[in-house]
Amino acid sequence: MQITVNGEAHDVDVEPEMPLLWVLRDELGITGPKYGCGIAQCGACTVHINGYAIRSCQLAIGDLKGREVTTIEGLGSPESLHIVQEAWIDNQVAQCGYCQSGQIMQAASFLATKPDPNDEDIDAAMSGNLCRCGTYPRIRAAVKAAAKKLQES
Amino acid sequence: MKNLHLPLIALTTALLVAAMAVADNKVEIKPPPEGSVTVEQGLQAWSRIYEVASHPRCANCHTGESDRPMWSGPSYGKTRVHGMNIRAGASRVGAEYLLCSTCHTTKSEDWQNANSVAHAAPRVAMNWALAPVEAHWFGRSTEQICEQLREPLTNGNRSMLEIAEHLNHDLILHWAWAPGGGREPAPYSLQEHVNDILTWGVADTPCPQD
Numbered sequence: 022m023q024i025t026v027n028g029e030a031h032d033v034d035v036e037p038e039m040p041l042l043w044v045l046r047d048e049l050g051i052t053g054p055k056y057g058c059g060i061a062q063c064g065a066c067t068v069h070i071n072g073y074a075i076r077s078c079q080l081a082i083g084d085l086k087g088r089e090v091t092t093i094e095g096l097g098s099p100e101s102l103h104i105v106q107e108a109w110i111d112n113q114v115a116q117c118g119y120c121q122s123g124q125i126m127q128a129a130s131f132l133a134t135k136p137d138p139n140d141e142d143i144d145a146a147m148s149g150n151l152c153r154c155g156t157y158p159r160i161r162a163a164v165k166a167a168a169k170k171l172q173e174s
Numbered sequence: 175m176k177n178l179h180l181p182l183i184a185l186t187t188a189l190l191v192a193a194m195a196v197a198d199n200k201v202e203i204k205p206p207p208e209g210s211v212t213v214e215q216g217l218q219a220w221s222r223i224y225e226v227a228s229h230p231r232c233a234n235c236h237t238g239e240s241d242r243p244m245w246s247g248p249s250y251g252k253t254r255v256h257g258m259n260i261r262a263g264a265s266r267v268g269a270e271y272l273l274c275s276t277c278h279t280t281k282s283e284d285w286q287n288a289n290s291v292a293h294a295a296p297r298v299a300m301n302w303a304l305a306p307v308e309a310h311w312f313g314r315s316t317e318q319i320c321e322q323l324r325e326p327l328t329n330g331n332r333s334m335l336e337i338a339e340h341l342n343h344d345l346i347l348h349w350a351w352a353p354g355g356g357r358e359p360a361p362y363s364l365q366e367h368v369n370d371i372l373t374w375g376v377a378d379t380p381c382p383q384d
Contacts, residue, residue: 038285060294061277062258073273079295080279081288127272135270145271148259 024085026051027095037083041075042066044082045092053093053122057151064150067123068092074130093122096129104174105129108167116154124150128164136171138164201342201365205335205372216377219370224316226367227323231350231360235303238310241266249357262304278302283345289354296353299345306330320381334375338368 023032026049033048040059045051045068054077057065061076068077069091077090097103102110105128115121124147131138131146138146143164152160211219226232230247237244241262246253263270277295281288289296296302305311308328311319322328323337332340341347341364350360362370374380 037282038287060291062293067276074276075279076277076295079277079297081281081285083285084279084281127276131272142271145259145261147272149272149277 022082024082024090026090027092028089033082035082038081040078041068041080041082041085041090042077045077045090051092051094054126055119055122057120057123061149062151063120063123064127065120065123067126067150069096069126069130072130072133074127091126093126096126103129104170105132105163105167108163108170112159112163112166114156114159114163116152116156120150120152120154124152124160128160128167132164132168132171136168138168140165201338201368203335203338203342203368203372205338206376208376211373211377213377213380216374216380217382219373219377220320220380220382221316222362222370223323223367223374224319225361226350226370227311227319228314228316229350229358229360231353231357232347233312236305236309236311238312239307240312241304243304244312247358249355266304266306267301274302274304287354289349289352292355294355296349296355296357298349302346317381317383320379320383324379324381334371334379337375338371341368341371 022035022037023030024044025031026045031049033044035044035048042054042056042059045054046056054068055065056078057063059078061079064076066077067074069075070080070085071088072091097106103125105125109115109121109125114124127147127150131143135142135146140161143161147160147164150160227236230244230250234244234246241264243256243260243262244253245256260268261271262268262274268274268276279295279297280301281297281299283299288298308322309330310322314322326332329337330340348364351364353359360367
């Protein structure tokens with residue numbers, strides 16, 4: 022079957038029940054989305070499907086049905102970072118970094134629908150993304166900073 | 175000797191037919207004739223309906239004014255709100271915060287083993303959602319749910335026939351009887367529940383407090 026990831030079409034020969042995360046990492050070598058738990062409990066595998074955050078470990082490739090996939094590799098580029106990525110660097114959010122691509126993809130999707138969130142909104146949107154290093158205060162600060170930049174832009 | 179196998183064959187056939195019915199999600203909507211159900215039989219049907227409505231597989235997502243789904247029942251241990259600070263918002267699908275479908279992804283209708291992994295987010299062949307505010311069942315009594323369900327203002331303006339159709343068409347409801355992942359299913363079967371709804375309707379929806 023054919024899937025489009027970060028604007029590029031790929032042909033993959035896999036079972037329709039294979040989770041999207043497996044296809045991305047093992048078939049296409051796109052390793053930004055991380056394997057954390059495999060059961061939608063941690064958020065490390067978060068990608069966008071037509072702009073909405075999805076835990077890629079939970080979506081069977083056969084259920085993608087032609088929708089476009091964006092991973093952290095396609096959110097911005099080194100020359101032109103996404104506003105959320107800039108905010109992450111400005112706030113030096115990452116510690117070990119394993120969960121951060123999922124955190125950033127979740128935050129970018131959330132801010133696209135709610136550009137002016139308060140702390141309660143941020144906590145409700147981001148609590149499904151776990152960080153074992155405990156960078157939560159910096160994650161919240163970065164989301165707020167990104168929201169401010171989005172409003173100014 | 176041959177005859178000894180007959181009950182086994184009949185049982186095997188019955189189990190196979192039941193399994194196929196679950197797999198096909200087919201429900202027969204055949205109400206009893208008007209006037210054929212006594213009030214007492216209607217109340218017995220209601221009693222079974224309440225067992226279903228108040229079961230965790232149903233009630234956990236019928237939380238009323240609260241936009242927080244619940245985790246309760248034998249497979250969840252202590253009753254508590256859904257982990258991860260989940261809120262469904264006024265949209266009831268989490269659009270204001272985190273869409274339910276972020277984790278409860280939509281699966282194909284013909285994929286039967288989607289929920290076999292314990293603790294994984296359940297998925298069905300439609301968008302996951304919290305029930306409307308007015309359909310408040312969690313922690314409520316048989317009298318309260320009975321009144322809510324027979325009152326058109328709080329049941330989606332549905333007749334009992336339309337509630338049976340709703341049970342047939344809204345595939346998220348079918349999950350309650352095939353939850354997978356070690357979760358306890360709702361009691362009875364989808365077909366038996368639909369039959370009870372129709373029976374209760376023909377009895378003119380009696381409630382225990384009447």
